[in-house]
Amino acid sequence: MSSAQIEIQLIGIVVAAACALPGVFLVLRGMAMMSDAISHTVLLGIVLGFLVTGDLESPWLMFGAAAMGLLTVSLTELLNRTRLVKQDAAIGLVFPALFSIAVILISRFARGVHLDTDAVLLGELAFAPFDRLMLLGALLPRSLVVMSIIAIVNLVCLLAFYKELKLATFDAGLAAALGFSPALIHYGLMGLVSITAVGAFDAVGSILVVAFMVAPAAAGYLLTDKLERMLLYSVGLGALGAVGGYWMAHLMDANIAGSMATVIGLLFLLCLLFAPQRGLLAVSARQRRQRWEFAQTMLTIHLLHHEGTPEAEVENRVDHLHDHLRWEPAFAQGVVQRADERGLVRLENGGLYLTDAGRGLATTMLADKR
Amino acid sequence: MNLLELLHSLLFDHTVRTVALGTATLGVVSGVLGSFAVLRKQSLLGDALSHAALPGVAIAYMLTQSKSPIVLMLGAGVAGILAILLLINITRQTRLKEDSVLGIVLSVFFGFGLLLLTFLQRNPDARQAGLNTFLFGQAATLLTRDVLTMAVFGGLAVLLVAVFWKEFKLLSFDREFGASLGLPMARIDILLTTLLVVAVVIGLQAVGVVLMSAMLVAPGAAARQWTDHLGRMTLLSALFGALAGVAGALLSSLGTGLSTGPVIVLCISIIVLFSLFLAPNRGLLWNYLRQWSNRSRLRTEAVLENIYLMSSQHADPRHPHAVTALEAVSGAGNVRRSLEELQRRGLATPHSDNKWALTMEGVRAAETHLQPANKDKK
Numbered sequence: 196m197s198s199a200q201i202e203i204q205l206i207g208i209v210v211a212a213a214c215a216l217p218g219v220f221l222v223l224r225g226m227a228m229m230s231d232a233i234s235h236t237v238l239l240g241i242v243l244g245f246l247v248t249g250d251l252e253s254p255w256l257m258f259g260a261a262a263m264g265l266l267t268v269s270l271t272e273l274l275n276r277t278r279l280v281k282q283d284a285a286i287g288l289v290f291p292a293l294f295s296i297a298v299i300l301i302s303r304f305a306r307g308v309h310l311d312t313d314a315v316l317l318g319e320l321a322f323a324p325f326d327r328l329m330l331l332g333a334l335l336p337r338s339l340v341v342m343s344i345i346a347i348v349n350l351v352c353l354l355a356f357y358k359e360l361k362l363a364t365f366d367a368g369l370a371a372a373l374g375f376s377p378a379l380i381h382y383g384l385m386g387l388v389s390i391t392a393v394g395a396f397d398a399v400g401s402i403l404v405v406a407f408m409v410a411p412a413a414a415g416y417l418l419t420d421k422l423e424r425m426l427l428y429s430v431g432l433g434a435l436g437a438v439g440g441y442w443m444a445h446l447m448d449a450n451i452a453g454s455m456a457t458v459i460g461l462l463f464l465l466c467l468l469f470a471p472q473r474g475l476l477a478v479s480a481r482q483r484r485q486r487w488e489f490a491q492t493m494l495t496i497h498l499l500h501h502e503g504t505p506e507a508e509v510e511n512r513v514d515h516l517h518d519h520l521r522w523e524p525a526f527a528q529g530v531v532q533r534a535d536e537r538g539l540v541r542l543e544n545g546g547l548y549l550t551d552a553g554r555g556l557a558t559t560m561l562a563d564k565r
Numbered sequence: 566m567n568l569l570e571l572l573h574s575l576l577f578d579h580t581v582r583t584v585a586l587g588t589a590t591l592g593v594v595s596g597v598l599g600s601f602a603v604l605r606k607q608s609l610l611g612d613a614l615s616h617a618a619l620p621g622v623a624i625a626y627m628l629t630q631s632k633s634p635i636v637l638m639l640g641a642g643v644a645g646i647l648a649i650l651l652l653i654n655i656t657r658q659t660r661l662k663e664d665s666v667l668g669i670v671l672s673v674f675f676g677f678g679l680l681l682l683t684f685l686q687r688n689p690d691a692r693q694a695g696l697n698t699f700l701f702g703q704a705a706t707l708l709t710r711d712v713l714t715m716a717v718f719g720g721l722a723v724l725l726v727a728v729f730w731k732e733f734k735l736l737s738f739d740r741e742f743g744a745s746l747g748l749p750m751a752r753i754d755i756l757l758t759t760l761l762v763v764a765v766v767i768g769l770q771a772v773g774v775v776l777m778s779a780m781l782v783a784p785g786a787a788a789r790q791w792t793d794h795l796g797r798m799t800l801l802s803a804l805f806g807a808l809a810g811v812a813g814a815l816l817s818s819l820g821t822g823l824s825t826g827p828v829i830v831l832c833i834s835i836i837v838l839f840s841l842f843l844a845p846n847r848g849l850l851w852n853y854l855r856q857w858s859n860r861s862r863l864r865t866e867a868v869l870e871n872i873y874l875m876s877s878q879h880a881d882p883r884h885p886h887a888v889t890a891l892e893a894v895s896g897a898g899n900v901r902r903s904l905e906e907l908q909r910r911g912l913a914t915p916h917s918d919n920k921w922a923l924t925m926e927g928v929r930a931a932e933t934h935l936q937p938a939n940k941d942k943k
Contacts, residue, residue, distance in 0.1 A: 221665075225665075287783075288783055291778055298826075402672055417660075456679075460672075
């Protein structure tokens with residue numbers, strides 16, 4: 196591995212970590228699409244910052260961009276509060292308008308400078324190692340330094356306000372009642388999202404920032420119910436996606452950021468299918484098991500109901516279940532077989548008899564109902 | 566260039582006319598389908614769909630090696646429908662909220678498309694992979710053939726909306742009622758969403774990914790302010806879309822280096838702002854005026870009642886009272902302005918020393934006002 200390769204992967208890992216931390220809260224609070232809006236409108240902040248300072252390297256561009264992110268949030272909320280449009284429409288109205296202004300400003304006033312819109316939208320991770328700056332006596336890639344700082348800021352803010360964020364996310368009412376201002380927490384979080392989006396679009400482009408913020412967090416949400424673990428898993432999955440994506444791009448000789456987003460998407464798909472509790476396979480297996488268990492309980496109740504009565508001869512037979520419980524013959528066969536294996540019923544000459552365990556199950560279930 | 570010259574170029578300049586026709590068609594189609602998207606809270610679906618179309622374009626090109634618009638549009642459409650199916654199923658079967666799933670589908674599909682495009686061209690720099698067209702559209706290079714394609718597909722979509730008007734209306738406002746009538750609401754939902762995909766796909770070529778989402782939201786959101794009637798809203802939305810399309814095409818034809826897509830979006834955004842403020846009934850300005858007049862009416866009534874109540878301590882119900890005393894009982898608000906309003910209506914008259922009293926008519930008016938309250942007390 197060349198040092199450039201290592202550096203690109205490091206940048207990917209740091210971007211993933213920095214994005215996943217605020218991303219978790221975006222996913223939990225149902226605000227994931229705000230990251231899409233913010234990552235587009237930061238372009239306007241950068242353009243305005245550039246027009247004012249005339250310098251693409253100026254740190255004021257970052258501030259302008261982050262401020263524009265917050266402006267996007269507050270404009271969306273202002274629009275939402277008029278009740279004239281719904282929340283989703285408010286987002287869809289604000290960011291394309293601001294983005295269009297940015298594109299027009301670039302084409303009118305910033306032609307010829309190195310500020311092309313598709314670099315902003317798509318990033319240029321492959322070139323990241325060439326853009327270096329001196330820090331503590333070492334010549335480091337700029338993106339790596341910037342994103343590390345942002346990741347640390349995110350981590351520090353998260354740790355400092357962990358309790359408040361957690362409470363405001365899961366029980367906004369209680370948080371407000373305890374005196375935490377929901378607006379302050381909201382804007383604080385959105386500020387972090389803005390800064391992260393600004394730092395990251397340089398590396399991976401503004402559209403794929405969304406993949407780094409939302410997909411690992413959503414995958415983490417499917418894996419666990421604990422917030423701490425969700426944060427850890429999201430960072431881990433994001434980092435894994437970044438490294439895996441780098442090597443896939445290397446093999447295919449294709450765009451690195453696109454490849455990283457693809458691998459992160461694949462990791463999400465794996466979690467979606469195979470997550471232990473909430474994965475689609477686990478859910479459908481659970482539903483199937485519950486269906487069989489319910490049917491077995493029904494069977495024991497049916498048998499108990501007719502046990503010892505004259506019609507038991509007719510009712511308590513496998514072939515009669517179709518008429519009485521509307522079960523398909525194959526399904527009835529399956530239920531009886533499973534109930535037999537569990538020791539709930541005995542099968543003698545086509546007649547069904549409850550065991551003590553089966554009678555016990557039926558009576559407890561009936562008792563619960565009353 | 567003045568307005569007349571603009572109009573002249575719209576009518577007689579072939580290029581400008583073609584572009585304007587194309588963007589107007591796009592405006593009509595996305596206006597019609599967008600009004601349903603806005604009503605059904607699917608405003609961001611267009612955003613997700615337009616990003617998700619990229620891998621479809623790449624795969625269509627990979628399979629056919631053709632760059633003809635119809636092939637690429639077909640690929641984009643298939644990818645869009647696939648994205649929607651994923652979106653619906655993941656949202657329904659997991660605890661993830663819809664916006665998270667939208668974000669994932671949008672960014673991962675787009676990333677995958679980027680990977681494929683750069684892979685096809687064996688060139689890791691996305692900028693040379695023809696992505697610019699996809700991102701920002703190329704309205705300025707629209708040919709008559711392209712406009713015809715847009716008109717045919719878009720016209721078909723609008724025609725289908727007209728044919729299934731009643732069903733789509735039910736779907737948007739009362740899905741359960743539709744289902745209880747025995748209509749296949751799930752299939753109607755799929756049809757409407759497919760038509761939305763059609764609108765996105767024909768718009769991509771003209772305005773590109775990022776701005777296509779605005780074309781689906783903005784005309785509908787603007788039209789919603791002017792009317793509560795779905796038919797009028799859809800017509801108005803189509804009109805706004807077409808207006809923005811033509812205006813954008815004309816403004817960018819002025820040769821200032823403005824690309825058409827962003828200008829169209831700015832035009833439609835201005836229409837939205839205008840509608841939000843000025844639309845009768847719902848508009849913010851009218852709303853504010855209505856609140857203001859309500860407040861001043863209530864204040865005037867309160868002042869009337871207060872003078873009456875204070876005077877009822879005296880033998881003459883027209884006993885004058887000082888403005889300062891009225892201010893003390895009436896609380897906040899401009900008491901003098903209310904008194905002047907009462908004077909205009911002939912209910913109160915000013916006396917010397919800054920004092921005011923009710924006229925006979927004022928006494929009667931106050932009595933009728935207070936009557937229900939007095940009855941309650943008895």
